[in-house]
Amino acid sequence: MTETKKTTGRVFGRPTTFEDKWPTIENLKMRVTEKGYKEKGQGEQERVFTEKEFPGDFLKCHNPLCKDGEVDIGGIVSDMVAKTEEHKEGTLHCSGQEISGTYRSTCPNSFGYEVEVKYKK
Ligand SMILES: [Zn+2]
Numbered sequence: 001m002t003e004t005k006k007t008t009g010r011v012f013g014r015p016t017t018f019e020d021k022w023p024t025i026e027n028l029k030m031r032v033t034e035k036g037y038k039e040k041g042q043g044e045q046e047r048v049f050t051e052k053e054f055p056g057d058f059l060k061c062h063n064p065l066c067k068d069g070e071v072d073i074g075g076i077v078s079d080m081v082a083k084t085e086e087h088k089e090g091t092l093h094c095s096g097q098e099i100s101g102t103y104r105s106t107c108p109n110s111f112g113y114e115v116e117v118k119y120k121k
Contacts, residue, residue, distance in 0.1 A: 018054050021074075022081050027051055027118040032073065036094070036109030037063040049073075059111065061094045066107040069096025073113065080117055089114040 018025075028051040035044050045062065049055060057074025071092040080088055094107040 018051050022077060024081060024119050025051060025077075025117055026120045028054070028077065028115065030054075030073065030077075030113060030115045032059065033112040034059075034062060034109060035112065036061075036107070037065065039064050061096055061107060061109050063094070063096070063098065063107050063109045065098040065100055066094060066096040066109065067099050069094040069107050069109065071095065071111045073111075076113065076115060077117070080115060084119060086117050086119070087115065 018028075022028075028049075030049045031046065032049070033044060033046045036042065038045070039062070055073075057072060058070040059073050061069030061071070063069060071094060073092070076088065076090075076092075079085075090113060092111045092113065094109040094111070096107040098105050098107050
């Protein structure tokens with residue numbers, strides 16, 4: 001049995017490159033739509049990432065009241081690579097908490113995602 005390490009991209013505090021992390025991926029396209037609260041009230045923001053412009057494993061939440069909110073988009077890709085999946089879609093919920101005075105509640109923002117991956121032959 002070989003040891004399988006769970007790479008988070010923060011090993012030794014250094015970011016790994018996309019290719020180091022997922023060497024079997026030829027192309028990737030990920031569309032993420034964040035829904036919920038933003039600086040200017042409720043809204044929706046869509047972002048598209050590729051293997052050349054990947055923001056890192058974690059995407060920050062834009063809810064101004066949210067503390068430490070982020071979603072693990074790198075985990076989705078790692079999971080797909082482990083199963084050689086080419087298409088995946090779903091929704092991630094923000095892991096942060098809204099804090100306003102003494103009031104705390106789970107952040108309502110959600111991140112819909114759709115990922116297409118092409119693997120190297
Ligand atoms: Zn949040």
